[in-house]
Amino acid sequence: GGGGAAVEQAAENPIAVEQVPDYYPAEYAQLIAGSKAEGGTLTIYSNTDQENWAPVFRDFQKKYPWVADIQANNLDSDEVFQRVLSEQATGGSPADILVSNAAQAWAEYAQQPERLLAYQSPELSKLTDFAQVLPNVYTMATDPMTIAYNTSLLERAPESLADLAAMARQDPAKFQDKITTRDVNGAFGFTVSSAFTQAAPDSWADLETLLPMARPETSSGTQTEKILAGEYVAGFFISGAPAYPVVDNSGGLFQVAFPKDGTVVLPRGIGITPKAPHANTAKLFLDFVLSQEGQRAVAEGGLTAYRPDVTAAPGLRTHQEVVDAVGAENVIVAEYQLTPEDQVKAFVGRWDGLLAR
Amino acid sequence: MPEVTVGQLHKKFGSTTVLREIDFTIRDGEFFTLLGPSGCGKSTTLNCIAGLERPTGGRIAVGDTVFVDSAAGTFRTPEERNLGMVFQSYALWPHLSIAANLAVPLKIRKTGKEEQARRITEALDKVGLAHLKDRYPHQLSGGQQQRVALARALVYSPSVLLLDEPLSNLDAKLREQARAWLKRLQTDLGITTVYVTHDQDEALALSDRIAVLSEGDLLQVGSPHEIYERPAAAAVAAFVGRCNFLRGKVESRDGGRAVIRLEAGGAVVRVASDTAVTAGQEVTVAIRPEKFEVGPANRPADAANLLRTQILTRSYVGSRYEYDVRLGKQVVQVESTEPGLSGEVGLAFAPESALLYPDAALPSEDAEELLTLQV
């Protein structure tokens, strides 16, 4: 949810029209020419919301004016891949670019050959280490998993999961069934939760306190809404993107905190399909998204920019904020790797076992 | 058993008046029929007696218990009146077996089990259907359903029996037989009965007395014979039995007879009449088909009233023939046992066998159209 823009208007994003940074290779001109030849359309399958895209498209089209028509299919996180696969299976797919934050699905998709267009982005050098989560899959934005809480029910901000657990132990009645977390049967929930427990194994102790009091939800929307309503006192692993605007809207009633004992950051992967009808434009877009201009737009759209040279500002969220808040060592970047069936079962089993239901 | 008195009964639906000051008294044990064309207010009258409709004015009492008295503002609901009623559609409860149907009113009256059983079998015996008590309505023929409905109305031996066209859903043949049967049953039971029908044959055959209604007015109350032989109004004559209406003008009177020139054919006829008619007055002469005596056209006219006519069609109605004959532009119906009549014939009738009505009363628009020749 990119309500952020709605509240504090970020400054105008300066765009160098048809200008690419000097560190781009010379032959990049051909790419641009090629894109012009493709007739200025681009089709994206993503699980990213229109509002998040809006500034990105705006600026991309400002930079490459001939790209008149950008279709961004908004699908469910894995549906992105199911859709493209089934379309490829039954005669060509219109999709040029895939964008999703479903790590597992990405991994599974990418493990087969011939499913992504091999492309080395010139921006790579300017980015952090996790800019490339898989071969040819780049990080477009990051999404920190926060602890969200209702300030009228929780006098002080929980520092960390441990802190939250401590509060819960103090006053179990108050927290019973009043904590929410993400359903780990869903891809998103699984990824972030398992990433966390892998990075911070001893936090299971806290989870053993929290989970029996927690209720799993299938969407951030439901979580934020219910925390706001007071149905939940607090929730952990609440995706930042949807949470930020609520913070802005709620006039202080709803707050988020980055858990100090480990803040999972989920990269949003972007890649180009092998038989992309508009391969050149797709490449331009990929590079743009990773460029400083692009990242600025990404942030403006309500997602979290991770490019170091993009600085936070009112209405602009950056990965740096998270790092500053919890320290680099406590930032857990979820990895794009396929978890074997049995491990999934084991983890989900343990997790659900702890849940109160 | 008590007698039913209906006084000054008046009913309006919204602004349309459906019943106007109806007055009659039904004697104890009498078979009393409300007769009239469709829409004349028969059912409404009956429903007022049953309590299904609330009269706008008037008084209804059975014996000395008052059902309705608009003056005193008393009104008994149907369930408090203890009457028996049979509807045109029989209104058997389709989800209940015959026995169960009959049991309902008894259960309501908290009758004991064996008493119930006894009454049910008795009632079904009366209508000769004891053997079907466990069937469901839809498993019975129309005639049987109609009798079950009657049994249900009788099973709690109500004070008065109300019947609203109970036979009209049976086919012609069965209706005749059911009619005779019903007559016998009522005579046996001797229960006061109010019967609604628009079928004059039925009314004549069944009733001790008939009340003829027309458009909410009570035209005449009398025995079938009176109604048929001395209808109080042209409308009654028209509705009960078949009747020819000949319009004419009074030329003069001699004694108890009026001399009238008929419009159709222009013949002059003499008609006995006690009603005072004056020369020059428009009148209607009513003659029933069987009152004509058919003979050769050329006959000494002095004998009796004679009408010269041509035969149009002949129909056989079982043991008798019906002729349509042409008198001027009008069609006249004649009944005769002679099969072979054709061409010109003379219709003779006695002054006493014709009826005279001062008003130029005529049958319905429909009938009018049907009785005038286009050519």
Place this chain on the structure above:
Amino acid sequence: MPEVTVGQLHKKFGSTTVLREIDFTIRDGEFFTLLGPSGCGKSTTLNCIAGLERPTGGRIAVGDTVFVDSAAGTFRTPEERNLGMVFQSYALWPHLSIAANLAVPLKIRKTGKEEQARRITEALDKVGLAHLKDRYPHQLSGGQQQRVALARALVYSPSVLLLDEPLSNLDAKLREQARAWLKRLQTDLGITTVYVTHDQDEALALSDRIAVLSEGDLLQVGSPHEIYERPAAAAVAAFVGRCNFLRGKVESRDGGRAVIRLEAGGAVVRVASDTAVTAGQEVTVAIRPEKFEVGPANRPADAANLLRTQILTRSYVGSRYEYDVRLGKQVVQVESTEPGLSGEVGLAFAPESALLYPDAALPSEDAEELLTLQV
């Protein structure tokens, strides 16, 4: 105009046979009636002629155009048969004015505008409703609607006119007049007409010839007079006109007469019969109410057949009286002009005026129940 031939007509609905080998020929210009109790297959027969039902077997032809021939597998759809039909409910199209209703078949036949106008006025004139051409069906009385329906069926002057109980929706009174009117109209037009009814009076009065159906079988085809006076089967006698059925056993024969001991009352009677009945055989004697001569019970029995009975009820039916009398446990219906009969009476009848049926034929279950006394 052509004649209609129906041969070996057979119709099944699913497994139930509704018509069995029906055979008849309707002469040119004839008024032919299908008569029978409800459910006997009249409408089905008519619908087969109209093409609304597809017969399971048999052949139907008008003149030399074959409508159906199951053998040859030919079948003409209704629209290809060019017949006129009037339905029980008139089936006027409610959203079209009278004129528009009549115009439809003409439009379909691509008739010119003025030709249309001419035919419409003509047809409406025939039924005397030209003045109502711009009304809508719901603005007409039942009788008028029925005539409009007829006009619509005639407007394209079809080869044959089919009528399915066209009068049964009119109320009793109007029906009689409409009947006479219809008869005259058909006589004038001289159009071949097939008429369906379950009302025997209607059938007798209207028809040139009648076909009596019962449960899918054709019992008899003949003129009204034949049907009434010499019914071919007990069922016909039962259905056409009222008739008393007395069961008995043949004791002997003398000449053209059978000597029969009646079950009810046990009297011995002589009945003329050409059908060969043998002593000891179960038979049914059928006598119409008006064939009895009512007299004192104590009368020299030798004169003619005499039945000793008690009077149960009397009904006045307009100019005549109907008596229900008891003969043993059975009810017998008698017609007489004498008003005052009561108590013991003797019924005499001539051997020729009774009918003899070898089979122990009896009326419907319903009728049976209605005619036996419980007490």
Place this chain on the structure above:
Amino acid sequence: MPETLTETRPPVEPPLPAPRYRRLLGARRELWAQYAVLAFLAVLVLAPVVPTLIQSVLDRPLYEAGGIFTPDNYVRLFTEAGFGKVVLNTALFAVGTTVLTLLIAVPMAVLVVRTKLPFGRVFAGAMQWPFFISSLILGFGWITLYGPAGFVSTAVRDWLGFVPWNLYSIPGMAITEAVALAPIAYVFCANALRKSDASLESAAQVCGARPLRVLFTVVVPMLRPPMVYSSILVFSMSVETLSVPLLYGQPVGISVFSTFLYTNGLQSIDPDYGVLGAASTLILLVTVGLVAVQAKLLKNAQRFVSVRGKATRPRRLELGRLKWIGVAAISVYVVFGALLPIGGLVFRSFTKVFTPLQNPFQTLTTANYDRVFGFAAYVQSIWNSLLVAGIGALVVSFLAVLAVLVSKRSTFRHRKLVEYLALAPQAIPGIIIGIGLFWAFAYLPFGLGGLVQGTLVALIIGFGLRALPSGFGSIAPSVLQLGQELDNAARVSGADWVRTFTSVLGRLLTPAFAGAVILTFVTMLKEYSPAIFLASADSNIIGTTMLELWVQGNTGSVAALATVQIAITAAFVGLAGLLMKGRTDA
């Protein structure tokens, strides 16, 4: 014997020749039309079913080459952890919903139609409101009011110290769903009651029965057919409904068939299409089974129809003081069931945050609407909904009319089959229609599928298929009310089957058609489950956008969209109502 005694015959008119109708390959055109309808329906209905069935016995997603047939999916389904629980929950939920629906609908129908009730007309209308809102919206509404932290709940807690109910439970789900579905049962019962012969009640009264007794001995027992019919319908609907179980059940771990499909199909870590297919097939079987049951229960239906004599004016029973109880009951249903939740939703749409913890008036805003109308994609989705519902309603209603005419008004050999086909989609859950059609399009020859896939056409087909049964159901009775003799008359006067219904009787069908358009429009406007699979970015509809916004947490915008949808529906229904009235008066 010839009775013409006066020889005054007018010259006999020359008979006009019978009209000729051209035949195509020896067959009359009506036959072509009828077969066309049959074929079209067959394709339409089989399209989603067949792929589902195939998938259910295939060892890998349909789109992966070289699939092998195997029963494993079923084995996996039944051995799936907690599947037994799912079945149990589903059964409880469905049965509960059905029972509650009847408990609400039947008494109300009786009260409104058969008794003298103050504001009877108002209630008659109000009873149907919940029908116009998708249970998704109703679910939202209910949570904001009766959820653990809902406005009403908090109010009650402040007052009693505790909340006597728990919305996040099977009963809670059942009640919400029942409130949403009650109108359906209500309509069935109300129609039956309006038709029933009033003299049945008069008879009971004359026999001495007091009004209440009349109700219980005569009126209610006669309602069996509509009750059976509607409960079957409600049951299958509650088996497939997604929204309420998703909103209420998921957090507390109550999962039913539909949520099971949803999570395993769309959300799971690696979706198992095989199991998905198997489960879908299972639901299909259940619903088909139900239809069979219904046939059995209504076998001797004559036991519930009365011999009708002359039409009797229905007389309403006078309940006396009892009627106020009735009024109260209905008011509670309408106010707490529909009015309040909807009101809450509308209010929500004008606030930034909506929580009992903060006076909502502090945060009044139109931002939610700005967002909805600010983004082309969202505006588009509203237009799409209108297009889909509008075009769809017309097409479906037309198809339904054809289907009704063929199945009820023709001698077509396969007319029964046509009827079954038209009603079959009732037994196909929306999600399954979505998945099934998705594959069906994928397999269309010459890449035709590509043209349809993800476009509004796909949605119209999917939604249309869902709406077809209700269209058929609403048209059939009114067509049956037109006496068969009307078309017979047309046939005899020379119109062939096609012409009979095009030129002669066409106008008589329009009210029925219009009625169907309204009904199907409303159903298609609130429909969304098939779209989860069929929609794409440029063919999003209100329903999918709402889910999307909800997932992103823009609850305010969800409320805004819901409000827009309700407004549209209300406007349309109101307008249509006026038009219809105009018609019937004419």
